[in-house]
Amino acid sequence: MKGLLTRLSAMLRSGETSSYELTKKYIAEIEKSNPSLNAYVHLTFERALKDAETADKMLKNGVGGALTGIPYALKDNICTDGLLTTCCSRILCDFKPYYNAAVVEKLNSVGAVLLGKTNMDEFAMGSTSETSCYGAPLNPRNLSYVTGGSSGGSAAAVAANIAPYALGSDTGGSIRQPAAFCGVVGFKPTYGAVSRYGLIAYGSxxxxxxxxxxxxxDAALVYDAxxxxxxxxxxSAATDAAPTVLDPEVKGIKIALADEFFEGLDGEMKALIEGVVKKYEAYGAEVSxxxxxxxxxxxxxYYIIACAEASSNLGRYDGIRYGFRxxxxxxxxxxxxxxxTQGFGKEVQKRIMxxxxxxxxxxxxAYxxxxxxxxxxxxxxxxxVFEKFDLLIAPTAPVTAFKRGYSGGNAIETYHSDVCTVxxxxxxxxxxxxxxxxxxxxLPVGMQIIGDRFADSAVLSAAYFCEAESVCGEEIYEGDVRL
Amino acid sequence: MITTEEIKALARLAKLQFDDARCEEFSKEFEEIVAFAGEINSSVVGGTSEIREIGGREIALSDLRADEVEPSLSAEKITSNVEAENGCFTVRRVVK
Incomplete structure (x- = not known):
């Protein structure tokens, strides 16, 4: 099975379409859907079209890689040279970094085309994306529900197909939980596998x-890039130089299910995950x-360590060197x-405190x-666990997407939605x-596959099994290219 | 029980301002959050006494890059976002 990005890349390489045309199509879709979804908070169309022309030259000369000429979206806490990077916070409301994050450098070097920056919880602190100073993004699967967070805009942009792929950041589940709530794939690599240079720090x-x-x-292609x-x-650490090889063979792999992850889980969600686990068993995996x-x-x-690090990291916002004063x-x-006091929102102030x-x-x-x-x-x-087993399977979150307005309620209840990801x-x-x-x-339900440190390809391969064998039916959403 | 005075003292450390009204609004919620953080007190650390580097990797002095001055961003670029003059950040007069 080929993912959306492989198909787009083949179309670009064969000349069936150009990066410029593809970028224009996505811009048209964003202009149509974003005013209601609020997935993007800063649009970079003019630059995107210029970058697409450069990518077309690369494609013509046969250089670049799998992502050359393909547009993408970037979470608004990842620095982009000369382009607004606000962390969806008033305190960085007009901040334009003077350098690119390492991941942006890497994507630029292969001719990827940035469409815009996506909505998020302020400073990535939240599980609904509702703490954004730009207002919350909406869940494309059901507009009455939140996207999850904190990378809610990135998940919404992909789910609504107004970005072929997006980058997010994950401190306690901020890629995986919104991916689960919006019914898309979210991958958090091993700590150190991807450079954090230029990612505005929350909990380092x-x-x-x-x-x-x-x-x-698609996730494997982007991860490799x-x-x-x-x-x-x-x-950061050196990872295998060779591209990730996705092997859907699960015969003989050892999967662990930790009882603690499933305690109190809703029966309907539990049954869906158990259904997938049975497929792994049917194909020869050993489950215990x-x-x-x-x-x-x-x-x-998690909350003690993350907030301690945040209180230190956010000490730099003094009104002298960045943004708002x-x-x-x-x-x-x-x-x-x-x-x-005026620049940080209430949730950020709470976590600094x-x-x-x-x-x-x-x-x-004591703490x-x-x-x-x-x-x-x-x-x-x-x-x-990983001395005896290859993988752990768990729910991504103990709940499905919340109704809008949830983060205005009890803080501790909201924190509990991170229990499986932190x-x-x-x-x-x-x-x-x-x-x-x-x-x-x-509402979409997400399942989490967890591996040992630097066993990223084993995690991706085990997930690929579900895709290759259509274990979850149509639920692995391929995206409509709309060309 | 976390008092208003304690919240104000914490806010001072965090360079935030909590007036009386905000303190009142915040104190109940903060107490719940501190109680939630305090749930770790029911756990026994056991034999663990060392805090390792994340990922279990030891970082030796030789792993660090040489302390050498390299070309970097210009002062003009770094000050491009905020009030600045001649490549310096400007604030209101400090010394009278």
């Missing part, structure tokens, strides 16, 4: 860039139950306080240090969310 030990696509094969070591990100006790504390551990102030200190609390004298050992030790404990338990970031593992069906109400 957890953040990772990855693709949101229509298919698993953006991964690799980078001297500007010392946590395991227990990972530390999963029970993963959620507060408060108009009236008495002295420099007053300017910094007023700028931050929690981060400051857990790092402050008297609470450091931050203990959370770091519990992180090590969870990593150790995950290591033990352990992956805490342990630095790769994981993919693929659509595995819909509920009776028609």
């Amino acid at each position: 030990s957890l953040d990772q860039i990855g693709p949101i696509t229509h298919t698993v094969s 953006i991964r690799g070591a980078d001297v500007r990100d010392m946590t 139950s395991v227990s990972i006790p530390s999963l029970k504390t993963a959620l507060p551990v 408060a108009a009236d102030y008495s002295d420099v200190d007053d300017m910094v306080v007023r700028t931050r 929690l981060g400051t609390y857990v790092l402050s004298s008297g609470y450091f050992d 931050y240090k203990k959370a770091c030790l519990l992180r090590e404990k969870l990593k150790g338990e995950m290591d033990k 352990p992956v970031n805490i342990a630095g593992l790769p994981a993919i969310s693929i659509p595995c069906g819909k509920t009776k109400t028609g």
Whole structure:
């Protein structure tokens, strides 16, 4: 089975269409759908058409790669030279970076065409994309529901086919959860597999860039184009130089199901995931139950570590060096306080406050240090699982998409929607969310496949099995090229 | 119980301003969030005493790049987003 990107690439290489024409088609679709979806917050059409002309020259000369000439969308926390990068926050409302993120450099070098920047929760802090200062994007599968978050705009753009693919970032599930809510594929690579240079930091030990696509094969192509070591990100690591080979053979692979991931899961969602697991078994995979006790504390551990890192990372927004500055102030200190108070939204302020609390004298050992030790404990338990098993299968989220307006409710309830995704970031593992069906109400359900560190190709291959064998029927959405 | 004074002190550390009305609105929610974070207190760390690098990789001094000055962005570029003069960030007078 070939994904959308492979098909588009073949059309471009054969001359059936040009990058310029393809880009114009996507621009027309964006102009039609984006005013209601709010998936993109900054459009870069003029530059896109120029880049498409360059890509057409590359195609004519037979250079570039699989993504040459294909348009894409980028989450608004990934820096683009001279183009607005706001993190959907008032404090960066007019910020134009003076350099490209490493992933943007890589995509530029192969002639990828940027259509625009996508909506997100402010500073990637949220699970609904409703904390964006531009208002929330809407879920193309049902406009009464949120897209999930924080990469909600990227997921919505792909689901609505107003981007062939998009990049998002994932600190605690921000690629996988919106992909699940919008019925598309979201892949969070191993921590370190993709350079974070130019990704505006939230929780630096957890953040990772990855693709949101229509298919698993598309995700592998984009992953191959953006991964690799980078001297500007010392946590990045060299990955296999060879392209990812997707092998749908699952005979003999060992899959673990951790009981803790399925506790309290809605019966309908559980049945959909179990249906897929049975297919793996039918094709020769060995499936066993395991227990990972530390999963029970993963959620507060995540929020302590992420908020502690955020309170430090967001210390740089002082009104002097970036974007917004408060108009009236008495002295420099007053300017910094007023700028931050007026510039950050409520959720961001809440997380900075929690981060400051857990790092402050008297609470450091009880919260931050203990959370770091519990992180090590969870990593150790995950290591033990991967000594015996190749993969873990879990729900992506314990719920389907929320009704709009959800994030105005109870904060802790919203945090609980991350319970299945945060352990992956805490342990630095790769994981993919693929659509595995819909509920009776028609909302997409996501299933997560998790692997050991740097076993990204095993994760992608196992997910590709579902696509190649049509395990989930039409639910692996291929996208309508609309040419 | 987290007092208004504690919230104001935290806000000062975080370079944020919480007036009385905001403190009142925030204190109940913040208390719930701190209680949620406190759920880790029911867990036993066990034998884990070391905090490793993420990914389990040790980073040696020799892994770091040489501390050499290399060509970088110009001051004009870096100050292009904000109030600046002659490649310097400008703020209101600090020393009187």
